[in-house]
Amino acid sequence: MTINQQILLDNRPTGEAVASNFKLVSSPIPELRDGQVLVRHHFLSLDPYMRGRMNDSKSYAAPQPLGAVMIGGTVGEVAESRHPQFVVGDKVVGMGGWQEYSVVNADEPGALRKVDATRIPLSAYLGAVGMPGVTAWYGLVKIIAPEAGDTLVVSAAAGAVGSAFGALAKARGCRVVGIAGGPEKSAYIVNELGFDAAIDYKMHGDARSLSNAIKEACPDGVDGYFENVGGGVLDAVMARMNAFGRIAVCGMIAGYDGAPLPMANPALILINRLKVQGFIVSEHMDIWPEALNELGTLVATGKLHPRESIAQGIAAAPEAFLGLLKGKNFGKQLVKLC
Amino acid sequence: MTINQQILLDNRPTGEAVASNFKLVSSPIPELRDGQVLVRHHFLSLDPYMRGRMNDSKSYAAPQPLGAVMIGGTVGEVAESRHPQFVVGDKVVGMGGWQEYSVVNADEPGALRKVDATRIPLSAYLGAVGMPGVTAWYGLVKIIAPEAGDTLVVSAAAGAVGSAFGALAKARGCRVVGIAGGPEKSAYIVNELGFDAAIDYKMHGDARSLSNAIKEACPDGVDGYFENVGGGVLDAVMARMNAFGRIAVCGMIAGYDGAPLPMANPALILINRLKVQGFIVSEHMDIWPEALNELGTLVATGKLHPRESIAQGIAAAPEAFLGLLKGKNFGKQLVKLC
Numbered sequence: 001m002t003i004n005q006q007i008l009l010d011n012r013p014t015g016e017a018v019a020s021n022f023k024l025v026s027s028p029i030p031e032l033r034d035g036q037v038l039v040r041h042h043f044l045s046l047d048p049y050m051r052g053r054m055n056d057s058k059s060y061a062a063p064q065p066l067g068a069v070m071i072g073g074t075v076g077e078v079a080e081s082r083h084p085q086f087v088v089g090d091k092v093v094g095m096g097g098w099q100e101y102s103v104v105n106a107d108e109p110g111a112l113r114k115v116d117a118t119r120i121p122l123s124a125y126l127g128a129v130g131m132p133g134v135t136a137w138y139g140l141v142k143i144i145a146p147e148a149g150d151t152l153v154v155s156a157a158a159g160a161v162g163s164a165f166g167a168l169a170k171a172r173g174c175r176v177v178g179i180a181g182g183p184e185k186s187a188y189i190v191n192e193l194g195f196d197a198a199i200d201y202k203m204h205g206d207a208r209s210l211s212n213a214i215k216e217a218c219p220d221g222v223d224g225y226f227e228n229v230g231g232g233v234l235d236a237v238m239a240r241m242n243a244f245g246r247i248a249v250c251g252m253i254a255g256y257d258g259a260p261l262p263m264a265n266p267a268l269i270l271i272n273r274l275k276v277q278g279f280i281v282s283e284h285m286d287i288w289p290e291a292l293n294e295l296g297t298l299v300a301t302g303k304l305h306p307r308e309s310i311a312q313g314i315a316a317a318p319e320a321f322l323g324l325l326k327g328k329n330f331g332k333q334l335v336k337l338c
Numbered sequence: 339m340t341i342n343q344q345i346l347l348d349n350r351p352t353g354e355a356v357a358s359n360f361k362l363v364s365s366p367i368p369e370l371r372d373g374q375v376l377v378r379h380h381f382l383s384l385d386p387y388m389r390g391r392m393n394d395s396k397s398y399a400a401p402q403p404l405g406a407v408m409i410g411g412t413v414g415e416v417a418e419s420r421h422p423q424f425v426v427g428d429k430v431v432g433m434g435g436w437q438e439y440s441v442v443n444a445d446e447p448g449a450l451r452k453v454d455a456t457r458i459p460l461s462a463y464l465g466a467v468g469m470p471g472v473t474a475w476y477g478l479v480k481i482i483a484p485e486a487g488d489t490l491v492v493s494a495a496a497g498a499v500g501s502a503f504g505a506l507a508k509a510r511g512c513r514v515v516g517i518a519g520g521p522e523k524s525a526y527i528v529n530e531l532g533f534d535a536a537i538d539y540k541m542h543g544d545a546r547s548l549s550n551a552i553k554e555a556c557p558d559g560v561d562g563y564f565e566n567v568g569g570g571v572l573d574a575v576m577a578r579m580n581a582f583g584r585i586a587v588c589g590m591i592a593g594y595d596g597a598p599l600p601m602a603n604p605a606l607i608l609i610n611r612l613k614v615q616g617f618i619v620s621e622h623m624d625i626w627p628e629a630l631n632e633l634g635t636l637v638a639t640g641k642l643h644p645r646e647s648i649a650q651g652i653a654a655a656p657e658a659f660l661g662l663l664k665g666k667n668f669g670k671q672l673v674k675l676c
Contacts, residue, residue, distance in 0.1 A: 230604065230605065234604070249604075249607050249608045250608070251608070252604070252605040252608050260602060260603040260604075260605055261604070261605070262600035262601060262602050262603070262604070263600060263601035263604040264598060264600055265598040265600070266568065266572070266587075266590070266598075266599070266600070266601040266604075267568065267590040267598055267599070269587050269614055269615070269616040270587045270588070270589070270590050270616035270618075271616070272616065273615075273616045273617055273618060273621070274615070274616055275613065275614070275615040275616075276607055276613070276614040276615070277607070277611075277612070277613040277614070277615075278607040278608035278609070278610065278611045278612055278613075279611050280608075280611060283611070
C-alpha cells in the first residue's frame with residue numbers, strides 16, 4: 001500500500017507562525033471511486049496567502065481547519081484514474097495541498113486541469129503561469145490599467161508575483177521599479193528580470209528614507225503600485241503617487257501576525273484622487289484564460305524566467321514556508337515532492 | 339461709485355483656521371471691458387474644501403493666494419453687462435468669491451451660467467443643484483455604483499453633500515444611513531430628509547462604539563460609504579464594510595488642521611476586497627449636466643428640500659466658515675449678501 005505523507009495544521013499561531021503549528025503524518029491512500037483521480041505531486045507551491053488561512057479570523061476565505069491537510073497549489077501527474085478524461089501520466093495542476101498524493105474529484109469545476117509540460121516547465125504552473133502570475137496580471141491589467149510610459153512600482157518584486165508583474169509591465173511599455181529586500185534580490189530584479197530600477201528596502205530605516213529612494217527611482221512620480229507588503233512600504237509609496245494613481249492591494253504580509261498596521265496618511269487618497277483596491281484572484285476566474293495565455297507565451301519565449309527556491313521533500317515544507325514569510329526565498333518558493 | 343466689500347486670505351493657518359486669517363477690505367468696482375459682466379451676489383457658498391486651499395501644501399489644487407479674494411461659489415444677478423449673452427437681471431451662478439460683486443470674463447468656459455430661478459430657489463444652485471449635489475451624485479453613481487437594496491452610509495449626512503446623497507440613494511432603492519453630529523441633526527436627516535436611520539457620532543467615544551452603532555443600523559453590512567470626514571469615523575465604517583464594498587472619499591475634514599489621521603486597519607481593503615477612491619468633482623465636468631438634471635428635478639418636485647444655514651452679510655463669512663468646519667451649520671452653509 002502506498003503511504004501518503006501529509007502536513008496538517010495542528011494549532012493556530014499566536015503572533016508569528018512557527019514550525020510547531022504544523023504536524024507531519026502518514027496516511028494510507030484510499031481506493032478511488034468513480035470520477036476520482038489519484039495525483040502524485042511533483043511540486044507544492046508555498047504562498048503568503050496561506051498565512052492568513054492559519055488564523056481563525058475573517059480573511060479572504062474560510063480559515064484552514066485544524067487537523068486537516070494544509071491547502072496549497074500542486075502540480076503532478078496522474079498515478080491512477082477512474083475518470084474518463086484523465087489517464088495515467090497526464091500532467092495536471094490542482095489544489096492538492098501539503099501532501100505527496102491527492103485524491104481529486106475530477107468533475108468538480110476547476111479541481112484539476114491538464115497542462116502541457118513540453119513548452120513550459122511543470123513547476124512554472126505554480127508560479128509565472130499559475131496563480132501568482134495571474135495575480136500580477138489582474139492587478140496590473142484590471143486595477144492599475146497602465147498606459148505606455150507610466151511608472152509602476154511593485155513590492156516583494158523578487159517574488160513570484162513581483163517577477164511576473166515586472167515582465168507584464170515591461171511588455172506594456174511601462175517603467176517598472178521593484179522594491180526588494182537585500183542587495184542580491186535588488187541586483188536580480190534588474191539584471192535577470194529586466195526591471196528598470198530596484199530599491200532595497202533594508203537600506204532604509206523609515207518611510208521617509210524609503211520614500212526619498214522611491215522619488216529618486218521614479219523621477220516622474222508613481223502612476224501605479226502593486227502592493228504585496230503593506231505597512232511602512234505602502235506609506236512610502238503613497239507619498240510618491242501621482243494624481244489619479246492606482247494601487248492594487250494584493251498582500252499585506254506585514255500585518256499577518258496580528259497587530260493591524262495603520263496607513264499613515266489616508267488623506268493622500270483624496271489629495272491625489274487615488275484608487276486603492278483590494279482583490280483576490282480566485283474570485284475572477286473569467287480572466288484566467290487570457291492571463292495564462294499571455295503568461296505562458298512570456299515563459300515559453302524566455303521573456304519571463306524567474307528563479308525558483310526549491311525545498312526538498314514534504315517534511316521541509318513548514319520551514320520553507322516560514323522562511324518565505326520572512327523573505328528568505330529567492331523567487332517562487334516550491335517544495336519538490338518526487 | 340459702488341463699493342465692493344471683499345474678504346481676502348491675509349495669512350495661512352498654523353493648525354486650526356481662525357478669524358484673523360481673513361481680512362475684510364473695501365474696493366471700488368472697476369469699469370467693465372468688452373466681454374465682461376458685473377454680477378451682484380445674492381449668496382456666497384461656504385464649503386469645507388476651502389479649508390484645504392488655505393494651506394500652502396499640495397492639495398487638490400493650487401493654494402489660495404495670500405492677499406487675494408477667497409474663492410467660492412456664488413449666485414446672483416447681472417448688474418451690468420458688456421457681453422451679448424447676458425442682460426441685466428439675469429440670474430447667474432459662478433465662482434465669484436467672498437465678495438459682494440464680481441467682474442466676470444463671461445467668455446471663459448464655465449465662468450458664468452444662467453439659471454432658472456422660477457422652479458428652483460436661487461440658493462439651491464449652491465447646494466443641492468450645485469457643486470455639493472453633483473459631488474454626492476458623482477460619488478454615488480460613479481464610484482459606489484449601487485444596486486437597489488444596497489446599504490449605503492454617508493458621514494456629515496446633514497450637510498449639503500450628505501442630504502443630496504440621501505435623496506439620490508433613496509431614488510435608487512437603497513437603504514441609506516447617515517452619520518451626523520448631535521440629536522437634532524440625527525432627527526432631521528430621518529424626519530425631513532428621509533434617511534432610513536441616523537447615527538449620532540457624538541454619542542460614541544471611540545471607533546468601536548461607533549462601529550457597533552453602525553452594525554445595528556446596518557444589519558446587512560455596508561455596501562457603499564461616502565466619506566466626508568475621515569479619522570475614527572472612517573475606521574468605524576470600514577470595519578462594517580461588506581465584501582466588494584466601495585468607499586468614495588470626498589472629504590477628510592478631520593485632517594485639515596495639519597496632523598495626518600492614520601487609517602487604523604488598511605488590511606481590511608484586502609480582506610474585504612474594497613475599492614477606496616478619492617475624487618474631486620470639478621475634474622469631472624462631463625457628468626455635471628446629467629447630475630444637475632436629476633438634482634434639479636428632485637428639488638423642483640420637493641423630494642429634496644434640505645435646510646440652509648444663512649449668515650447675513652459678507653463680514654459674517656469668516657465666522658460662518660469656521661463654524662462649518664466645526665459642524666455648527668445645519669444644512670448648506672450660505673452667506674446672504676443682498
